[in-house]
Amino acid sequence: MSDAGRFESLVLPWLDAAYNLARWLLRDEAAAEDVVQDAALRALRHLGSLRGEARPWFLAIVRNACFDHVQARRGRREQGGWEDEALEALQWQSGQAGADAASALQGTRERVQIDAAIRSLAPALREVVVLREIEGLDYAEIAQVAGLPIGTVMSRLARARTRLRELLEQAGVRP
Amino acid sequence: MDDEQLSSLIRRHATRHVAGVGLRSELRARIAIAAAAAAPAPTRRLAFAGWRAALAGFAAGVVVAGAGIALLPPLRGTSSLPAELVADHVRALGAGPLIEVASSDRHTVKPWFQGRIDYAPPVYDLKDEGFALIGGRIARVGGAPVATLAFRHGRHVVDVFVWPAQALQAERASQVRGFNVLHWSDASMQFWVVSDADAAELERFASAWRARAAAPR
Numbered sequence: 152m153s154d155a156g157r158f159e160s161l162v163l164p165w166l167d168a169a170y171n172l173a174r175w176l177l178r179d180e181a182a183a184e185d186v187v188q189d190a191a192l193r194a195l196r197h198l199g200s201l202r203g204e205a206r207p208w209f210l211a212i213v214r215n216a217c218f219d220h221v222q223a224r225r226g227r228r229e230q231g232g233w234e235d236e237a238l239e240a241l242q243w244q245s246g247q248a249g250a251d252a253a254s255a256l257q258g259t260r261e262r263v264q265i266d267a268a269i270r271s272l273a274p275a276l277r278e279v280v281v282l283r284e285i286e287g288l289d290y291a292e293i294a295q296v297a298g299l300p301i302g303t304v305m306s307r308l309a310r311a312r313t314r315l316r317e318l319l320e321q322a323g324v325r326p
Numbered sequence: 327m328d329d330e331q332l333s334s335l336i337r338r339h340a341t342r343h344v345a346g347v348g349l350r351s352e353l354r355a356r357i358a359i360a361a362a363a364a365a366p367a368p369t370r371r372l373a374f375a376g377w378r379a380a381l382a383g384f385a386a387g388v389v390v391a392g393a394g395i396a397l398l399p400p401l402r403g404t405s406s407l408p409a410e411l412v413a414d415h416v417r418a419l420g421a422g423p424l425i426e427v428a429s430s431d432r433h434t435v436k437p438w439f440q441g442r443i444d445y446a447p448p449v450y451d452l453k454d455e456g457f458a459l460i461g462g463r464i465a466r467v468g469g470a471p472v473a474t475l476a477f478r479h480g481r482h483v484v485d486v487f488v489w490p491a492q493a494l495q496a497e498r499a500s501q502v503r504g505f506n507v508l509h510w511s512d513a514s515m516q517f518w519v520v521s522d523a524d525a526a527e528l529e530r531f532a533s534a535w536r537a538r539a540a541a542p543r
Contacts, residue, residue, distance in 0.1 A: 159422070166349075166350065166353070167344050171342050171343045175343070184348075188349065188352065191353050191357070192356060192360060195360060261335070262341065265335060266341050312332055316332060319327070324335065326327045326332070
């Protein structure tokens with residue numbers, strides 16, 4: 152089969168997962184689309200190096216492309232990496248983070264609150280939550296995607312869950 | 327709230343962002359372009375295969391010529407034709423295949439049509455004018471097989487549907503669901519150009535195409 156054919160059957164089925172991850176990491180629709188496209192073309196070029204499951208392999212490429220994108224954006228702005236986090240925390244406190252148009256339109260109060268809580272997590276925690284809870288990857292797959300030891304994945308997930316629980320309980324979201 | 331309850335809340339309520347049609351189709355186009363760029367140049371063996379295809383095409387042409395002529399005229403003047411072409415353009419971008427023969431070499435694309443349709447569409451690469459040939463496919467329009475050429479213009483894909491014409495037709499532009507459609511006929515062929523690129527860009531394509539067709543080679 153040609154590379155394009157293999158790509159179509161192995162990698163394209165995970166395009167939604169890739170976009171979802173990029174969208175959550177970058178929090179920007181246009182940037183997520185650009186990054187996923189570039190990552191997909193990179194995946195096509197390196198298809199020969201694919202061993203084992205295509206999903207974690209492709210998501211690792213997307214994940215790295217997202218972090219590269221964030222680095223480049225920060226470099227251009229000549230700002231420290233904390234600005235975004237500080238802004239995000241501020242938005243959470245003032246309730247502005249919940250006003251994301253897509254969430255507000257489609258959503259229940261739970262959706263708005265839960266999306267905002269996940270969005271407010273630091274990227275390192277946000278990515279494990281998205282991969283585990285939304286995409287349903289297991290610990291070993293998340294370790295492969297994020298390039299981390301499994302133990303680190305588990306401890307980050309635990310930290311992320313503690314933080315999410317606090318935020319959701321504050322917001323009055325019940326299980 | 328325990329871990330299980332938290333997971334369940336997230337699974338039920340958190341947004342799972344889904345890749346849009348635009349991303350999917352643009353990606354498919356870029357992959358087709360990458361595949362076309364990577365396609366090997368034609369070799370002697372392929373040239374020989376081309377000959378065999380040509381002979382097969384000639385034989386097939388004799389058989390289907392009657393049916394083709396019967397089918398083609400109803401395509402002309404049908405009010406829903408632009409809509410049908412736009413639908414095929416969208417379907418090819420979304421579900422594929424956008425191109426069945428991937429090549430920027432018109433001497434590869436043109437012979438590929440032999441044996442698949444009963445006419446020989448002109449094929450030009452307008453890369454220097456900003457429209458790079460990426461390949462071709464057979465579309466089915468009104469039940470008839472129609473030669474379709476795909477070009478890349480920046481981040482847009484331009485599809486050109488070509489089939490025989492009975493009369494000259496000056497350029498005519500229309501719009502279907504936000505896609506631009508440009509149509510004209512020369513003495514032998516009619517051309518339907520479909521893309522989400524600007525109408526002015528399609529006019530530029532048409533001018534470049536006609537200039538190339540008129541140029542002595």
